[in-house]
Amino acid sequence: MxxxxxxxxxxxxxxxxxxxxxxxxxxxxxxxxxxxxxxxxxxxxxxxxxxxxxxxxxxxxxxxxxxxxxxxxxxxxxxxxxxxxxxxxxxxxxxxxxxxxxxxxxxxxxxxxxxxxxxxxxxxxxxxxxxxxxxxxxxxxxxxxxxxxxxxxxxxxxxGKDYDPARMSVSVVSFGFKYGIPLDADTIIDVRFLPNPYYLEELKPMNGKDTPVRDFVLSNPTTEEFIKRFFAMLEYILPLYLKEGKSHLVIGIGCTGGQHRSVAVTEKTAEFLRTHHYSCVVNHRDIQ
Structure with a gap:
């Protein structure tokens, strides 16, 4: 064989x-x-x-x-x-x-x-x-x-066409805790401690992919410090997962409703992963 x-x-x-x-x-x-x-x-x-x-x-x-x-x-x-x-x-x-x-x-x-x-x-x-x-x-x-x-x-x-079992792909899923945790997630990140755009009338109907919401969430000093530490953790653990033979990792990022904070952080995380040459798929489960 x-x-x-x-x-x-x-x-x-x-x-x-x-x-x-x-x-x-x-x-x-x-x-x-x-x-x-x-x-x-x-x-x-x-x-x-x-x-x-x-x-x-x-x-x-x-x-x-x-x-x-x-x-x-x-x-x-x-x-x-x-x-x-x-x-x-x-x-x-x-x-x-x-x-x-x-x-x-x-x-x-x-x-x-x-x-x-x-x-x-x-x-x-x-x-x-x-x-x-x-x-x-x-x-x-x-x-x-x-x-x-x-x-x-x-x-x-x-x-699909980019399938390579020797190369790890990462799925990043934004979700709302009030709708339940994704069952297939390997790692759950809770971002409910970040400032919530939901309570601002002009931002409430938008989502984390919209620039005003994205800027509100990501430009906050608390978010900036969290992102720095979170990405440092990913840089450390992803090669270890790959070394252990794991070819696909699902990261769930959750806020209360899955519309604002988790979506913005998920998009930012996907950008980080792609710049580090990981195949990345994004799914905003509860954005609607």
Missing amino acids: KGISLNLVIITGFSGAGKTQALQSMEDLGFFCVDNLPPTLIEKFVDLCAQSQGKIDKAAIVCDLRVGDFFSSLNQALNDLESAGYKYEILFLEASDDVLVNRYKESRRRHPVSPKGNVLEGIHKEREFLADLRGKANKIIDSSDLTVSQMKEKIRNLF
């Missing part, structure tokens, strides 16, 4: 979180895709890719609890790949409990972990069972509020 030039992405996560949509999007990007592959067959699959003589240079596999007892061998299969010096990425799909329950109600399908029990019980069991695997994931997508087209865009941003 050594020396094989193959970008391998293993897609897993919660039942109903959108793994099928993700796989279809990967296929649109030119990945050779296989759904519901038992872990014991992953090594054989890689061997077949090697025999393609370069015709298959990137592949995606969905491996989840539908394979039943076979799924318990996934950790061993991943260890075998690592022992052979082979690299892979894990894309983990998740969603909130209420969203998953509603999706199962709409589809009228049984949950694979609790086929004879209630759906919520199956979801809770699945969360417990997949906790360690989620911790190993290189990339995590929370599909709770994503439409099909937004899911495709997420996949395209992560694995």
Whole structure:
């Protein structure tokens, strides 16, 4: 297996979180895709890719609890790949409990972990069972509020033409704490201590991308000191994440409503990351 030039992405996560949509999007990007592959067959699959003589240079596999007892061998299969010096990425799909329950109600399908029990019980069991695997994931997508087209865009941003597993990309998400913390965030930054434009009538209807709001937030001495310390922390930790093999990091920046302060700081953070040659995607979740 050594020396094989193959970008391998293993897609897993919660039942109903959108793994099928993700796989279809990967296929649109030119990945050779296989759904519901038992872990014991992953090594054989890689061997077949090697025999393609370069015709298959990137592949995606969905491996989840539908394979039943076979799924318990996934950790061993991943260890075998690592022992052979082979690299892979894990894309983990998740969603909130209420969203998953509603999706199962709409589809009228049984949950694979609790086929004879209630759906919520199956979801809770699945969360417990997949906790360690989620911790190993290189990339995590929370599909709770994503439409099909937004899911495709997420996949395209992560694995599109600029995809390079040896290079870390960073997603910066602005959000409002009153709407909840993004589930897929690796790091949360709370900027509710910054001066709030919401209380100024002329700035209230604007957002952090508008120049008057941006200037109000970023020119404040408290913000300037925070930005200096925050960016120094990023300069220190990002190379360490990359050294540990993390290829994608999600930074959530939150204020009360997600319209003013978090948006302005997120835009400033994206500028900083791009000047330091990180691939950066910005998402203002609650700007509206």
